[in-house]
Amino acid sequence: MNRDYSTDSQLIDRMQTNDTAAFEEIYHRYWFSLYNYCCGKLHSQEEARQIVKKIFVDLWENRFTIPVDFSVNRHLYSCVRSAVIAALHHQLDEGTAVEEEILPTFATQALQQARKPVTAPVKTREREDTVVRPILFSLRPEESSFGFRQLRKALQMMMNF
Amino acid sequence: MKKEILHKKLSRYLDGEAKPAETRQIQNWLALVDKTTAVASEQEKHQIGEEILNEIKAETAYPLLYPQQKSWWDQLTDRFK
Numbered sequence: 001m002n003r004d005y006s007t008d009s010q011l012i013d014r015m016q017t018n019d020t021a022a023f024e025e026i027y028h029r030y031w032f033s034l035y036n037y038c039c040g041k042l043h044s045q046e047e048a049r050q051i052v053k054k055i056f057v058d059l060w061e062n063r064f065t066i067p068v069d070f071s072v073n074r075h076l077y078s079c080v081r082s083a084v085i086a087a088l089h090h091q092l093d094e095g096t097a098v099e100e101e102i103l104p105t106f107a108t109q110a111l112q113q114a115r116k117p118v119t120a121p122v123k124t125r126e127r128e129d130t131v132v133r134p135i136l137f138s139l140r141p142e143e144s145s146f147g148f149r150q151l152r153k154a155l156q157m158m159m160n161f
Numbered sequence: 162m163k164k165e166i167l168h169k170k171l172s173r174y175l176d177g178e179a180k181p182a183e184t185r186q187i188q189n190w191l192a193l194v195d196k197t198t199a200v201a202s203e204q205e206k207h208q209i210g211e212e213i214l215n216e217i218k219a220e221t222a223y224p225l226l227y228p229q230q231k232s233w234w235d236q237l238t239d240r241f242k
Contacts, residue, residue: 018226018227019227020223020227020228020229021229023223027214027217028210031213031214032206032210035199035209037195039197039199040195040199041191045209048199049209049212049216053213053216053217053220056213056217057217057220057221060217060221060223081191084191085171085175085187085191086175088171089171089172089175092164092167092168092171093168103164103167105193106167106186106190
């Protein structure tokens with residue numbers, strides 16, 4: 001598969017001109033995270049497949065009614081959340097064995113996890129390698145104005161710390 | 162939580178009649194990140210992805226209705242094959 005580096009909005013524009021390659025690129029970008037999310041929530045690969053399929057079929061079929069300021073990312077995640085709730089409701093209706101896996105995740109203690117910040121704190125060593133060092137080395141010696149010297153000193157202190 | 166209670170809460174949520182606390186509980190559950198991954202290997206991931214895409218193609222029939230145009234580069238390289 002050839003990679004297409006167009007942005008999502010460019011792909012949507014192309015999709016509206018019936019460009020199926022653009023649609024497939026959007027599919028390849030998002031299908032797995034949607035599928036993984038559904039599997040994690042519903043503990044059923046078959047349900048996850050059906051949900052992902054339906055979301056993309058709907059995206060293709062409704063491509064001409066997509067609004068101007070459309071965010072694919074937001075749209076897909078909003079769809080998958082609604083679909084997961086509907087599927088869970090259906091599972092409870094059908095009486096399939098969801099109690100053991102899903103019901104404990106609704107407990108208050110389990111839901112406390114959702115309130116924690118999503119981003120993991122960057123470790124000091126990683127921060128030094130990814131943030132401080134590149135800035136320090138990007139400062140050339142000839143840039144020896146007072147501001148640069150102060151910044152260099154501060155960065156060196158951070159690295160030593 | 163009991164199954165019946167959850168079923169009622171989900172029904173109300175789907176009908177847009179859930180209480181704020183119920184909505185918050187369901188949205189917290191949706192926001193909860195599961196660390197498990199659904200596939201064992203990259204090969205399996207690729208296979209599942211292709212299978213779902215084929216099902217989408219079968220349902221929408223877009224490859225028949227809108228066949229993909231080959232790029233000028235692909236057309237050129239095809240001549241030398």
